[in-house]
Amino acid sequence: MDGDVAVVEVARAETERGEVVLRRRTSEGPDVLELRVNGVFVMDTLETGTEIALAAAALDLVPDPRDVVVGGLGLGFTAGRVLADTRVERVLVVEIEESLVGWMRNGTVPHGPALLADRRLKIINADILMAIAEARSTYDLILLDVDNGPGYLVHDDNARVYEQSFLSRCGDLLNPGGVLAIWSASAEPELLAAMRAVFADAEEQAHDVLLQDRPETFYLYVARAATSPF
Incomplete structure (x- = not known):
């Protein structure tokens, strides 16, 4: 019990990167699923505002977003x-944890099967670093939402996601006028500097959201590929 909240472990997987755990919190309200990696809270099904706002804000930046890559499945929001x-x-969608994809697919995460049934969606079980390096489209x-930002890494290797070489490779994969957007829980001036070293057009956007009537701010780091001169 956490106070008046009952916590039950729903699923657990041990990987070479550590443990991935899905827990259910039960109180007077609806049950809440919570995802933790190596004991660190990642996200839950109660406060989904920033995950949804991230996608909405990024989609608004692209006039015709036909082909989209999402780095990090999380709980699918x-x-x-x-x-x-x-x-x-x-x-x-690129997700490194095979167990998480499985929990979404088999209904351990109840809304998972309906999400994965969308024929426009393809999920690959891979490290985002490898997937971007090997991409041919x-x-x-x-x-990208693989951490809580470069200052709060889920895995140490993810530090490379925020380095110039990886950002440059992302730029190579963008169509003219395409956008790279990276989510962060805090302001990260070094990330902005790295993006500006690669892209002529890069900016930091602060987004205010209400989570359970509590104001929060997340940051979107955005870089735009040059438009075609033709």
Whole structure:
């Protein structure tokens, strides 16, 4: 028990990166699923505002986001908001934890099967670093939410996601006028500097949201590929 809240472990997986745990919190309100990695809270099904706002804000930046990459499946709320946009024709979600994909697919996460049934959605079980390095297609929007930002890494190797070499590779995969957007829980001036070293057009956007009537701010780091001169 956490105070008046009962906590039950729903699923657990041990990986080479550590443990991935899905827990259910039960109180007077609806049950809440909570995802933790190596004991660190990642997200839950109660406060989904920033995951949804992330996708909405990024989609607003691209006039015709037909092909979208989402780095990080989480509990599916970012991908779900992307799929809610009727302009989107294909969504590729890259998730490193195979167990998490399985829990979404088999209904351990109850809303998972309906999300994964969308024919526009493809999920690959891979490290985002590898997936981007090996990609052979181009995209209108690359949306990355693999950590709580570069200052709060889920895995140490993710530090490379915020380095110039990876950002440059993302730029190579963007269609003219396409956008790379990275979510962060805090302001990260070093990330902005790295993006500006690669892209002529890069900016920090602060987004205010209400989570359970509590004001919060998340940051979106946005870089835009040059438009075609033709």
